[in-house]
Amino acid sequence: MYRLCLPVFLSAAVLIGGPSLAQTPPRPVAAKDLAKYWLVASEAMEAMRPNTGVNLYVPSCAVVRYVINGDGTTSDVVLEKLEPPGDLGVVATTAIRSLRYAAASSNPALVPVLTRVTLPINLPPLRGTQEEQARLQAQRDEVLARCDATAAVAPARQAGAHDSAAKENAAKDAAKPVPAQAAPVRQR
Numbered sequence: 001m002y003r004l005c006l007p008v009f010l011s012a013a014v015l016i017g018g019p020s021l022a023q024t025p026p027r028p029v030a031a032k033d034l035a036k037y038w039l040v041a042s043e044a045m046e047a048m049r050p051n052t053g054v055n056l057y058v059p060s061c062a063v064v065r066y067v068i069n070g071d072g073t074t075s076d077v078v079l080e081k082l083e084p085p086g087d088l089g090v091v092a093t094t095a096i097r098s099l100r101y102a103a104a105s106s107n108p109a110l111v112p113v114l115t116r117v118t119l120p121i122n123l124p125p126l127r128g129t130q131e132e133q134a135r136l137q138a139q140r141d142e143v144l145a146r147c148d149a150t151a152a153v154a155p156a157r158q159a160g161a162h163d164s165a166a167k168e169n170a171a172k173d174a175a176k177p178v179p180a181q182a183a184p185v186r187q188r
Helices: 002-021 031-036 089-098 130-151 164-175
Strands: 038-040 045-047 060-068 074-083 101-103 113-121 185-187
Touching (some): 031 113, 060 089
Parallel strands (some): 045 185
Antiparallel strands (some): 038 101, 060 074
């Protein structure tokens, strides 16, 4: 009797919960438009930093593509570019995995999105005289420009996009520069 009840129970659970469990494919969204869908709810990013490796202390940037799920968590985190190449990719991907988002008021349906961001890594803080700050800002801009220029080369892969208009819009969004948003990074 027990063996018969379990399959019947599982079949009923699939029939009842099946349609509600179906996930909406993520909508491609440029970083500049992300606030229309999701807002960062995390106070700080937590990132793992390797103890040894190549270019660990060099000013760098990383382009990371990821999905924000309907519950505000991140998934499908992919490092698209790290400039200059080295071992800091784990810093960028673990930082994005640690983010949590809250839905924007214009996103009551909790639409999941596919987006990309350019993260600054090891960039010097703007301190000192105005001339020193200008020099540091120029250095920061140069590093971030290398990531922005290379991000246009590798457009985001469409997860579940079925029409050509969505693919064209995503390619246009991928070609636009992504504004760098400095967020505090805690090391574990």
